[in-house]
Amino acid sequence: MSEYRVWGSRDIKSVEAVTLDGLDSSSWKPPTSGNTSERSNAGFDVLRHLIENLSFTPATNKTAVKHRQTVEHFRADLLDWAEDNMRSFPWRDATDPYEVLVAEILLQKTAAEKVEPIYTELLATYPSLKDLAEADQDRLGNIIYSLGFQNQRSNALIKIGQELRDSGVPQDFQDLLELPYVGRYAANATLCFAYDEPRPIVDANVVRVYNRIFDKEFDYRGEDTWSFAAAVLPADDARRYNLAILDFAAVVCQPKVPVCDKCFFTDSCHYYQANQTG
Numbered sequence: 001m002s003e004y005r006v007w008g009s010r011d012i013k014s015v016e017a018v019t020l021d022g023l024d025s026s027s028w029k030p031p032t033s034g035n036t037s038e039r040s041n042a043g044f045d046v047l048r049h050l051i052e053n054l055s056f057t058p059a060t061n062k063t064a065v066k067h068r069q070t071v072e073h074f075r076a077d078l079l080d081w082a083e084d085n086m087r088s089f090p091w092r093d094a095t096d097p098y099e100v101l102v103a104e105i106l107l108q109k110t111a112a113e114k115v116e117p118i119y120t121e122l123l124a125t126y127p128s129l130k131d132l133a134e135a136d137q138d139r140l141g142n143i144i145y146s147l148g149f150q151n152q153r154s155n156a157l158i159k160i161g162q163e164l165r166d167s168g169v170p171q172d173f174q175d176l177l178e179l180p181y182v183g184r185y186a187a188n189a190t191l192c193f194a195y196d197e198p199r200p201i202v203d204a205n206v207v208r209v210y211n212r213i214f215d216k217e218f219d220y221r222g223e224d225t226w227s228f229a230a231a232v233l234p235a236d237d238a239r240r241y242n243l244a245i246l247d248f249a250a251v252v253c254q255p256k257v258p259v260c261d262k263c264f265f266t267d268s269c270h271y272y273q274a275n276q277t278g
């Protein structure tokens with residue numbers, strides 16, 4: 001397999017192997033010329049190619065067929081589950097990139113319920129990037145104090161305000177990554193929730209779900225994890241899928257004791273099946 005990075009890569013050369021069992025990416029050829037933005041978008045082409053071939057690539061063995069069916073089944077059932085079970089938070093209605101980015105900074109390492117009142121107060125006090133750029137750090141720190149890391153977070157927020165007040169929030173993965181307190185998850189979440197790009201999001205909670213269901217040992221920082229998440233993501237419903245898997249991980253497939261008796265996926269979940277006795 002040639003070296004490649006699916007998301008935001010400026011160095012994609014070729015893709016010669018599958019990233020998900022039973023999916024063939026060998027016929028995909030990335031652009032070898034073009035500007036940075038065009039080459040960056042090559043990552044989307046990988047994803048589209050994999051998804052388009054999800055249903056049509058002939059599987060080479062029974063395991064691949066079963067795996068593919070499990071992926072399709074999980075994706076469809078998760079979206080059905082989301083119809084009645086999605087949680088409601090103020091940032092989920094936001095499409096303003098500034099509001100989305102602020103939410104992603106506050107949500108890092110913090111439960112969504114805790115963030116809710118802080119997010120509302122912060123945006124009421126600093127409704128724009130310009131307001132944030134001119135914020136008094138002590139005042140901002142007091143608003144976000146209960147979330148922890150208030151010095152780092154307030155520093156990052158003010159710097160983001162100062163850097164982006166004239167240009168706005170970038171719609172470019174690499175540019176987002178250059179902002180303080182923005183990693184791969186926050187960059188992809190911003191592009192997905194603010195700009196409707198089909199970007200996967202992967203954190204420890206999402207990985208737990210994939211590991212349990214598909215019998216994987218992914219780490220949320222691993223390239224293979226992100227490639228897997230990209231291939232599972234439905235390109236035409238990425239926003240809803242990403243929100244659904246976050247909620248499913250938080251409400252049903254919980255870390256210590258998963259609520260399997262409320263889960264729609266017991267029939268195909270490897271973790272559940274392996275823990276049945278008798």
Ligand code: SF4
Pocket residue numbers: 209212213252253254258259260263264265266269270271272
């Ligand atoms: S059956 Fe249990 S372990 Fe498996 S996905 Fe559902 S909640 Fe998680």
